[in-house]
Ligand SMILES: CCCCCCCCCCCCCCCCCCCCCCCCCC(=O)SCCNC(=O)CCNC(=O)[C@H](O)C(C)(C)COP(=O)(O)OP(=O)(O)OC[C@H]1O[C@@H](n2cnc3c(N)ncnc32)[C@H](O)[C@@H]1OP(=O)(O)O
């Protein structure tokens with residue numbers, strides 16, 4: 001019997017960010033392992049013309065929830081979507097809903113955040129700091145609350161090289177930042193943002209660090225824990241390997257490489273690729289929820305959910321495996337053949353960006369214009385290059401995260417819980433995981449049919465032939481132009497032609513002699 005699964009039975013659980021990548025996997029696992037839980041409250045905002053109910057319906061009817069429906073057929077009744085916007089005061093939750101939340105919630109998992117690296121500081125503070133503070137305030141009014149689990153990121157202190165499971169305070173208090181956002185105008189905020197974020201690369205990591213400080217300020221009053229995952233990737237095992245549904249982190253680059261848009265990337269091949277599968281993060285999160293509620297540690301514990309120090313993989317190995325998988329299982333309608341490389345200097349990066357990214361996009365757009373269609377490749381390529389420049393910081397450095405608390409927790413679990421809520425990253429085989437990740441990108445994110453693989457391979461062959469033809473034509477044109485302009489080139493050309501002629505005459509003469 002799993003103690004963790006048993007613990008969540010009969011409980012009312014509040015999840016923020018349940019419509020996000022991690023939130024969905026968390027909900028799925030909860031329903032699958034504790035189908036007798038009382039209710040999961042999710043705070044959802046209407047989005048993209050969809051009502052709350054439509055959003056929930058879409059999630060529950062997705063492939064991810066197929067297994068849940070077998071073990072928990074009444075899952076629709078156990079999920080209660082509450083209209084909420086974390087950017088608003090009191091999250092714009094109705095009085096009635098608020099009353100219900102305050103009265104019944106047993107556990108909170110706070111996953112909602114803006115994960116955009118380039119978000120305006122005001123918005124990032126609002127969601128990653130102020131909303132966390134408000135949620136903590138709500139939590140303090142919940143008589144039945146047993147644990148509040150905050151999802152942060154291992155990169156909240158990415159300005160350090162070695163990171164322990166402790167809070168590192170930012171120079172300016174979160175309260176001061178929150179207050180200043182209320183009266184400073186956007187132009188001034190833009191001006192002070194670089195000074196505030198200091199040696200962090202973006203507003204995301206900075207505001208996540210502030211969010212942790214806000215959580216810590218409540219320790220003593222509430223039963224809290226913080227989880228810091230590194231780069232969350234597709235699922236490893238559960239509910240099935242390779243599930244992923246957004247382009248964040250490496251996923252977008254895997255798509256870009258598979259479609260042949262991404263040809264070179266400034267990365268350090270030996271730098272640690274601290275990826276962590278979403279199901280490992282979720283298993284740890286649920287174990288932490290149980291441990292925090294049942295064992296009530298004296299202080300707020302922080303858990304690093306990382307792979308680098310227990311089972312390291314590097315970007316070089318990952319890149320090779322991604323490309324090797326695309327050899328076997330290509331994506332459909334690729335722009336070019338999947339063939340990418342790492343560059344290490346700024347100069348080579350600029351060169352390859354011009355030659356391998358911008359030039360083909362311009363040529364393709366020219367072709368689209370000629371055939372009466374709307375050009376779009378240059379725009380797409382510019383966006384990809386912008387994304388690459390944002391991710392570069394994370395693929396050219398390595399960090400060391402200590403994992404004492406995570407290992408301690410693992411040792412506290414029963415053998416059954418260690419199996420059902422497995423977060424031991426040492427058991428992960430990277431090559432197998434990456435292959436499943438790439439397959440998952442094809443199947444679940446891009447929704448491509450596996451039956452289309454032979455056609456995709458044919459398409460790549462055609463692209464290869466076009467590539468050879470194009471290169472030969474380019475060479476001949478360049479050579480022709482050179483010969484027309486340069487005496488040296490003409491001499492070289494005559495030398496090569498006469499050499500070939502002599503060689504052929506000799507070859508013909510010797511074969512005639514043999515006969
Ligand atoms: C030796 C041999 C070698 C062989 C070599 C082989 C190589 C080949 C194999 C390749 C794999 C191996 C290397 C892997 C390296 C991975 C590095 C990962 C580091 C992650 C660190 C994370 C650390 C922190 C973790 C955390 O704690 S938090 C989670 C992380 N948070 C994020 O990852 C948000 C990022 N994103 C944004 O911050 C915004 O997206 C923004 C970018 C500002 C754009 O923003 P904007 O331009 O305004 O517009 P969007 O609407 O957002 O997007 C506009 C358009 O870009 C698309 N697109 C959005 N994203 C991505 C993305 N990633 N990748 C690609 N495309 C993306 C979107 O599909 C849309 O396309 P479209 O629809 O136009 O076609």
Ligand SMILES: NC(=O)C1=CN([C@@H]2O[C@H](COP(=O)(O)OP(=O)(O)OC[C@H]3O[C@@H](n4cnc5c(N)ncnc54)[C@H](OP(=O)(O)O)[C@@H]3O)[C@@H](O)[C@H]2O)C=CC1
Nearest residue numbers: 017018019020021022085086087111112113153229231232
């Ligand atoms: N993905 C990763 O690589 C990593 C993620 N993390 C952390 O994990 C957590 C979850 O990340 P992930 O699932 O990847 O992120 P997603 O972007 O997939 O999900 C974010 C969630 O937050 C919700 N949200 C955003 N703004 C609001 C708002 N104003 N009101 C209500 N809900 C809102 C989104 O709702 P909606 O669907 O309406 O947009 C969505 O459900 C975050 O705290 C993140 O910092 C940490 C390390 C790595």
